[in-house]
Amino acid sequence: MDSDLFLEVAFARRDFLERMGQDVIREYLYLGELRNCDGDLLKDWVTFRGKNRIILRGRKRVHKGKTVTGYRCCDTCGAIMYHGEAPHYLCPAPPAGVRILEGGAGTLVVTRDLFEKLSPKKSRDLDFYQLPVLEEPLDDLPVELKCPKPA
Numbered sequence: 001m002d003s004d005l006f007l008e009v010a011f012a013r014r015d016f017l018e019r020m021g022q023d024v025i026r027e028y029l030y031l032g033e034l035r036n037c038d039g040d041l042l043k044d045w046v047t048f049r050g051k052n053r054i055i056l057r058g059r060k061r062v063h064k065g066k067t068v069t070g071y072r073c074c075d076t077c078g079a080i081m082y083h084g085e086a087p088h089y090l091c092p093a094p095p096a097g098v099r100i101l102e103g104g105a106g107t108l109v110v111t112r113d114l115f116e117k118l119s120p121k122k123s124r125d126l127d128f129y130q131l132p133v134l135e136e137p138l139d140d141l142p143v144e145l146k147c148p149k150p151a
C-alpha cells in the first residue's frame with residue numbers, strides 16, 4: 001500500500017515577521033516564497049524555518065498502561081522526534097543569546113523583547129503562550145535528548 005507523505009509548511013505574513021527587524025530575521029530564520037495553486041507568487045506571505053531548533057518538552061502521559069510520551073531518532077537524518085503532553089515548557093534552558101528558536105513546524109520560540117515587537121493577537125490561526133524554563137523535565141526523560149548522527 002502506498003503511503004502519503006505530508007509536509008508541514010509554516011507560513012506567515014511578511015510584515016508580521018518583519019516587526020522583529022530585518023537583522024533578526026536574517027540571523028534566525030530561513031524565509032521562502034509562497035505561491036498559490038496557479039503558481040502566482042504571494043508577495044505578502046513567506047514560508048519560514050528557524051535556523052536553531054528546540055524541543056518543546058511536555059509531560060509524561062500513560063494511556064492504557066503504556067507510556068505514550070517519549071522520543072525516537074530519525075534513521076535518515078538523526079533528528080529527534082519527540083512527543084510530550086501539553087502544557088509545554090523548555091528544558092534545558094535555550095542557549096544564551098539566541099533570540100528565535102523553532103519548536104516544530106509553525107512554532108517559534110522568541111525572547112520577550114521580540115514578542116513585544118510582534119505584539120501578536122490571538123486568532124483562529126495564531127496562538128501563543130509563555131513557556132516556563134524548567135531545570136528538571138516532567139516527562140521522565142533525561143534533560144538532554146540525544147540521537148546518534150547517521151553514518
Ligand SMILES: [Zn+2]
Binds near residue numbers: 074075076077078079
Ligand atoms: Zn529525518
